[in-house]
Amino acid sequence: MVKYIVIWIMYHERDVEKNKWFIDTCIETCRVYNMQMHLVTVEHFFKMHGKTQYMLPDAVVARMIHPAVSKLLEDEGVRVYNSYNVSNISNNKAGCMRYVHSLGVKHIPTLAISYTKKSGYVFEPVCSGGEAKVLRRLMEDVDIFDEYIIKSVSGHGGKEVMILSEYFKKYACSFKNFKSAPKPQEEAAANYYSDKYVVQPLIECDGRDLRVYVIGGHIIGAVIRKANGGFKSNFSLGGTVEPYTLNKEQESIVKKITDSIAIDYAGLDFLVCGEDDALIFNEMEDVVGARMLSACSDIDYIGCYIRHIKLTIQSTYNSYNSITPGIYNI
Numbered sequence: 001m002v003k004y005i006v007i008w009i010m011y012h013e014r015d016v017e018k019n020k021w022f023i024d025t026c027i028e029t030c031r032v033y034n035m036q037m038h039l040v041t042v043e044h045f046f047k048m049h050g051k052t053q054y055m056l057p058d059a060v061v062a063r064m065i066h067p068a069v070s071k072l073l074e075d076e077g078v079r080v081y082n083s084y085n086v087s088n089i090s091n092n093k094a095g096c097m098r099y100v101h102s103l104g105v106k107h108i109p110t111l112a113i114s115y116t117k118k119s120g121y122v123f124e125p126v127c128s129g130g131e132a133k134v135l136r137r138l139m140e141d142v143d144i145f146d147e148y149i150i151k152s153v154s155g156h157g158g159k160e161v162m163i164l165s166e167y168f169k170k171y172a173c174s175f176k177n178f179k180s181a182p183k184p185q186e187e188a189a190a191n192y193y194s195d196k197y198v199v200q201p202l203i204e205c206d207g208r209d210l211r212v213y214v215i216g217g218h219i220i221g222a223v224i225r226k227a228n229g230g231f232k233s234n235f236s237l238g239g240t241v242e243p244y245t246l247n248k249e250q251e252s253i254v255k256k257i258t259d260s261i262a263i264d265y266a267g268l269d270f271l272v273c274g275e276d277d278a279l280i281f282n283e284m285e286d287v288v289g290a291r292m293l294s295a296c297s298d299i300d301y302i303g304c305y306i307r308h309i310k311l312t313i314q315s316t317y318n319s320y321n322s323i324t325p326g327i328y329n330i
Contacts (some may be wrong), residue, residue, distance in 0.1 A: 004034065004035065005058045006057040007030060007038070007059045007309065008038055008059075009039055009060075009063060010040050010045065010062050011042070012041065012042050012064050012066075013042070015063070015064070022063075022289070022302070023039055026302055026305075027039070029302055029303055033306060033307065033310050035306075037061075056073075056076060056077070057078065058078075059078065059079040060079070062081065063287050065091050065186040065287055066186075067084065067088045067189060068188065082264045082265065083264070085261065086263055086266065089261070090283075091154050091189050091286050092153045093153045093195075094114070097126045098112070098126055100281050101126055101127070103257065105253060105257060107127075107281035107282070108200045108201070108280055109125070109127035109128075109131035110125070110127060110135075110200050111123055111126070111139075112195055113178065113197040113199065115196050116194050121196075123139065138199070139175045142165075142174075145164045146164070147201060148201055149163055149164060149199070150162055150163075150164050150167045150198070151198050152184055152185065152190065152196065152197055153193055153197060155184070156185070156186070156285065159185055160185050180196055203271055205280075208225070208271070208272045209272060209282060210224055210225070210244060210250075210270045210279065211268070211269050211285075214258055214265070214267070215304050216263075216308040216311075216312070217258045217263055219251070220299060221243070221301070222245070223242065223243055223292045223293060223297075224272065225292065241295055241296055242296055243296045247277070253270075253279050254268060264308065264309070265288065265308070266284055266286055269283050269284070270282055
């Protein structure tokens with residue numbers, strides 16, 4: 001008797017309805033590859049966890065920003081897509097900057113703001129020596145606050161990004177008496193990390209930024225985004241998008257990241273600057289959507305992702321039927 005591969009696709013309850021198409025398409029695509037996928041919410045998982053009838057799946061497609069749940073599942077022997085290591089790095093913008101900085105990848109100069117009860121708020125430059133001096137001077141120079149932005153480390157979709165001067169005005173604070181905004185977008189992640197915010201210079205690069213979609217360490221597509229009347233180029237906030245082909249130098253920068261960490265499915269975001277289209281790393285999206293890719297290409301990214309999942313599960317459990325290699329020929 002053939003054992004079916006059983007997979008959970010996991011979301012917070014609040015996010016299920018708006019992601020229904022993605023969920024349904026993943027479930028249907030799994031059927032094509034003789035796998036069973038079931039929607040399980042984070043809330044339901046916590047209700048049933050530890051009960052005697054509790055049955056773990058072969059894998060979980062983690063579509064929630066909740067590092068503690070990913071870690072719990074991995075500790076119980078479940079293969080998680082993306083892994084806890086990837087989600088832990090990518091869902092913390094400060095930690096992600098530290099990571100790419102250690103790889104020698106050029107990135108936006110960043111001031112990481114962390115908080116612990118013991119130390120209070122701590123401000124750490126994540127950049128080269130000269131840039132670090134500039135960021136330290138920023139903390140004393142109110143006249144240039146309009147030239148910087150502040151982002152929560154776990155926010156996404158451009159919803160927790162503000163001009164620094166506007167943030168200080170809204171929350172009646174400064175670097176000397178810093179305050180966190182109430183009700184973070186991803187509360188579980190915000191509570192998990194000691195890092196809370198990043199402050200970065202406002203580098204617009206003609207309003208262009210690049211998203212590179214990666215599955216199983218392979219580039220499957222890329223789009224260029226352009227801001228529409230503001231500094232945020234997010235497609236969901238009204239930016240425009242078109243397909244983009246990376247040159248060899250750009251590919252080598254992406255490869256430096258993908259060779260260092262096992263990405264199942266993520267988006268790598270870069271600013272594109274100058275006449276030579278030089279890349280400056282911005283962030284890595286773990287729970288990445290692909291509406292932009294769908295808007296300007298016919299790439300079957302869900303099919304590609306599900307094939308990657310089956311191939312990697314089968315490499316662990318050799319009892320399953322093999323599938324044809326070359327899953328990235330899309």
